[in-house]
Amino acid sequence: MVSYVKIPSHLKPSDPQGPDLLTQERNLASFDVKELTLVLYGIKDLERYHTILKIIENDPVFDKSNIYFMGRNELFEHAIKKEKRLVQLIRENKWKVEELQFAEWFLDMPGPFGAHRGMFIPTLIGQGTKEQKEKFLVPALNYQIIGCYAQTELGHGSNVKGLETTAIYIPETDEFEIHSPYLTASKWWVGGLGKTANHAIVMAQLISNGKNYGPHPFVVQIRDMKTHLPLPSITIGDIGPKFGFNSTDNGFILFEHVRIPRFNMLSKFSQIKKGTGEYINPPNQKLSYGTMVLVRAIIISGVRVTLARAATIAIRYSAVRRQFIDKDEPKKLEDGSIVETSILDYTMQQYRLFPVIAQSYACFFTAKMMVNLYTEYTKQSSSGDYSLLADLHASSSGLKSLTTTMAVDSIEDCRRACGGHGYSSFSGFVKFYQDYLPNTTWEGDNYILTHQTARYLLKTFRQVTSHKNPEIYASQSNKNPTISYILQYLNEPNQKCTAITPSDFNNHEIQLRAFKHRVAFLIANVVDQIDNQKKSWNSMLVEINRISRAHCQYLLVQNFITALHQPSEDESLRMLHNSPALKEVMTSICNLFVLHTMEKDIGDFLESEYLTTPQARLLRIQVYNLLKEIRPNAVSLVDAFLIPDSLLCSALGRYDGKVYETMIDWASKEPLNGMTLDFNPNNDTFIRKAKL
Ligand SMILES: CCCCCCCC/C=C\CCCCCCCCCCCCCC(=O)SCCNC(=O)CCNC(=O)[C@H](O)C(C)(C)COP(=O)(O)OP(=O)(O)OC[C@H]1O[C@@H](n2cnc3c(N)ncnc32)[C@H](O)[C@@H]1OP(=O)(O)O
Numbered sequence: 001m002v003s004y005v006k007i008p009s010h011l012k013p014s015d016p017q018g019p020d021l022l023t024q025e026r027n028l029a030s031f032d033v034k035e036l037t038l039v040l041y042g043i044k045d046l047e048r049y050h051t052i053l054k055i056i057e058n059d060p061v062f063d064k065s066n067i068y069f070m071g072r073n074e075l076f077e078h079a080i081k082k083e084k085r086l087v088q089l090i091r092e093n094k095w096k097v098e099e100l101q102f103a104e105w106f107l108d109m110p111g112p113f114g115a116h117r118g119m120f121i122p123t124l125i126g127q128g129t130k131e132q133k134e135k136f137l138v139p140a141l142n143y144q145i146i147g148c149y150a151q152t153e154l155g156h157g158s159n160v161k162g163l164e165t166t167a168i169y170i171p172e173t174d175e176f177e178i179h180s181p182y183l184t185a186s187k188w189w190v191g192g193l194g195k196t197a198n199h200a201i202v203m204a205q206l207i208s209n210g211k212n213y214g215p216h217p218f219v220v221q222i223r224d225m226k227t228h229l230p231l232p233s234i235t236i237g238d239i240g241p242k243f244g245f246n247s248t249d250n251g252f253i254l255f256e257h258v259r260i261p262r263f264n265m266l267s268k269f270s271q272i273k274k275g276t277g278e279y280i281n282p283p284n285q286k287l288s289y290g291t292m293v294l295v296r297a298i299i300i301s302g303v304r305v306t307l308a309r310a311a312t313i314a315i316r317y318s319a320v321r322r323q324f325i326d327k328d329e330p331k332k333l334e335d336g337s338i339v340e341t342s343i344l345d346y347t348m349q350q351y352r353l354f355p356v357i358a359q360s361y362a363c364f365f366t367a368k369m370m371v372n373l374y375t376e377y378t379k380q381s382s383s384g385d386y387s388l389l390a391d392l393h394a395s396s397s398g399l400k401s402l403t404t405t406m407a408v409d410s411i412e413d414c415r416r417a418c419g420g421h422g423y424s425s426f427s428g429f430v431k432f433y434q435d436y437l438p439n440t441t442w443e444g445d446n447y448i449l450t451h452q453t454a455r456y457l458l459k460t461f462r463q464v465t466s467h468k469n470p471e472i473y474a475s476q477s478n479k480n481p482t483i484s485y486i487l488q489y490l491n492e493p494n495q496k497c498t499a500i501t502p503s504d505f506n507n508h509e510i511q512l513r514a515f516k517h518r519v520a521f522l523i524a525n526v527v528d529q530i531d532n533q534k535k536s537w538n539s540m541l542v543e544i545n546r547i548s549r550a551h552c553q554y555l556l557v558q559n560f561i562t563a564l565h566q567p568s569e570d571e572s573l574r575m576l577h578n579s580p581a582l583k584e585v586m587t588s589i590c591n592l593f594v595l596h597t598m599e600k601d602i603g604d605f606l607e608s609e610y611l612t613t614p615q616a617r618l619l620r621i622q623v624y625n626l627l628k629e630i631r632p633n634a635v636s637l638v639d640a641f642l643i644p645d646s647l648l649c650s651a652l653g654r655y656d657g658k659v660y661e662t663m664i665d666w667a668s669k670e671p672l673n674g675m676t677l678d679f680n681p682n683n684d685t686f687i688r689k690a691k692l
Pocket residue numbers: 040041045101102105118119149151152157158159160161191286287289290292293295298299301302303305389390393441442443444445448452455456459
């Protein structure tokens with residue numbers, strides 16, 4: 001890239017106050033960073049990581065050095081080039097899903113084929129029959145057709161039952177007619193639709209013999225395979241600029257009585273009979289929502305790396321950045337000279353940032369739980385057993401909501417913790433935040449999703465409590481955490497915390513009891529208000545949100561604690577258990593996650609009367625103790641995440657700590673610096689490129 005400003009050569013390198021601050025930090029670690037990285041990735045995935053990273057970093061098409069200077073059109077063209085090169089690499093290297101997930105992560109660019117891989121293909125796999133897979137999935141996997149997932153409309157997104165696009169069965173021709181009766185029925189926001197896709201999975205109200213059977217998925221060809229123009233009676237466009245995600249062509253589409261063969265209704269679960277139009281019911285009414293469940297689970301698995309990325313930038317920068325001399329504890333170099341304090345040594349900075357590290361590790365263990373639950377569900381459902389679906393839907397909805405909200409809040413907290421430089425695109429936070437932000441809205445708005453989780457929790461509570469002998473559920477409590485805490489609460493509703501010193505709060509039993517008691521108390525309270533005091537659902541929505549949040553926080557806490565204690569077949573967990581140094585640092589991180597989470601929502605724990613006010617104060621002291629305990633390991637804990645510099649794309653978070661050199665180097669490449677402007681108000685304004 002061209003430099004438009006020549007930087008004077010007399011300047012001394014980097015920090016004049018101390019040599020290589022990050023190396024000093026790394027020397028403080030109490031554990032082996034490589035060992036922890038191995039726990040996080042596992043041996044096989046770590047090999048994949050390095051293989052794929054090498055390929056991506058050495059390919060000029062994926063070069064990101066110009067990324068912060070691109071406008072929308074340039075960004076979109078760049079994304080297409082990347083997508084095309086990625087398809088070549090997939091073919092050349094025969095990459096499977098495991099490799100592809102690393103490649104997409106390292107590319108870090110939402111692209112026009114994202115919905116094809118992330119939504120279109122999974123829907124065909126999950127909901128297509130064998131014949132439909134042959135017809136659509138095989139060409140989709142070969143990129144002969146490019147698809148998108150068209151569910152949301154201009155007028156309805158959250159309320160899927162309220163979608164207005166119709167698919168009416170026409171027995172005479174054995175076809176469906178896809179139609180958008182109102183402007184508000186226009187599909188909207190659909191990734192890859194604006195310019196790229198030639199096929200769409202359209203979620204439309206299935207109507208046969210005048211009866212509406214609700215939203216179902218249909219495969220619709222939308223563009224000509226040769227000219228790429230929209231097919232007759234179809235109107236398509238890009239929806240325009242957005243907060244972020246501008247490298248993707250989110251689009252709209254309207255249908256005017258478009259005919260498709262009956263074959264194109266994805267029919268693994270429900271079918272329409274030829275001629276009669278008779279509807280064959282699915283084994284579970286919500287199976288047509290299956291893609292959403294899968295993608296929510298995938299989003300939860302991605303949160304840990306999102307938090308890790310934010311924490312890496314902020315922690316490394318805070319170690320390098322120095323401001324003020326601490327009057328009480330001035331920092332001295334070996335030669336006795338006093339230097340300014342690293343901002344990472346300020347307790348407020350630690351309080352803002354260390355919990356983000358802890359959240360990432362917590363999400364790592366819950367991601368494992370989510371993957372296991374989804375795998376178990378897939379296994380059972382392949383033999384017709386859908387009994388796990390309700391549980392899976394409830395936990396994936398609530399956890400998607402909780403963890404992605406946590407992630408966007410934490411990215412912003414980390415950005416602000418970097419002061420003014422956090423506001424620069426070069427921080428690596430700006431595009432990262434903009435592109436991640438829709439995770440709180442898509443695949444279900446984060447507030448709406450909590451209704452689903454709470455509904456399940458209330459239902460379970462009512463089931464258990466309405467039974468003459470609730471203990472009958474005891475045998476299920478091992479597998480079902482909700483039943484377990486409800487039973488515990490029913491047995492001991494006035495349970496009290498036994499902590500008398502700050503360090504008592506490190507006791508995992510005390511921690512677990514706190515979370516169980518709080519969530520059961522909140523559920524009991526809402527059940528009472530709805531069932532006995534006859535409060536409306538709407539009037540309880542804030543409490544509903546609180547219940548889902550409390551339940552999902554409990555899941556995060558429980559998964560972390562279980563991972564530390566329970567013997568496991570899992571390769572990563574065995575490595576963790578076999579290393580006392582790792583176990584020690586992970587225990588501190590777990591304690592910080594648990595106690596910081598409690599402290600943030602202390603009102604709930606006081607209201608449920610599990611904690612007293614003096615205990616709340618002890619708990620806060622223990623949070624401060626943990627910050628001190630974690631401080632020497634902070635940089636190594638983020639190093640263990642192994643987020644490569646090429647992905648961070650951050651002047652502040654780079655591994656070598658050369659913050660200031662990079663800031664000025666990148667600033668010198670700002671194209672505005674290469675333009676000559678005429679500021680004379682009496683002249684017509686003009687801008688031209690400078691000759692270098
Ligand atoms: C070590 C490895 C390192 C690897 C590194 C990896 C790197 C990864 C890096 C980053 C990853 C980032 C993550 C990227 C993720 C992938 C990107 C995906 C791109 C996504 C693009 C966006 C696409 C979209 O947004 S598509 C549109 C989505 N829309 C929605 O989600 C709409 C939300 N609304 C609904 O789902 C529903 O309307 C509803 C659930 C709110 C309500 O539905 P309803 O009215 O029909 O139902 P009821 O409320 O009446 O409930 C009735 C009954 O049904 C149950 N129910 C509801 N839904 C479901 C369901 N889905 N499944 C099962 N059951 C369901 C409900 O609970 C009720 O049950 P009852 O028993 O109570 O009756």
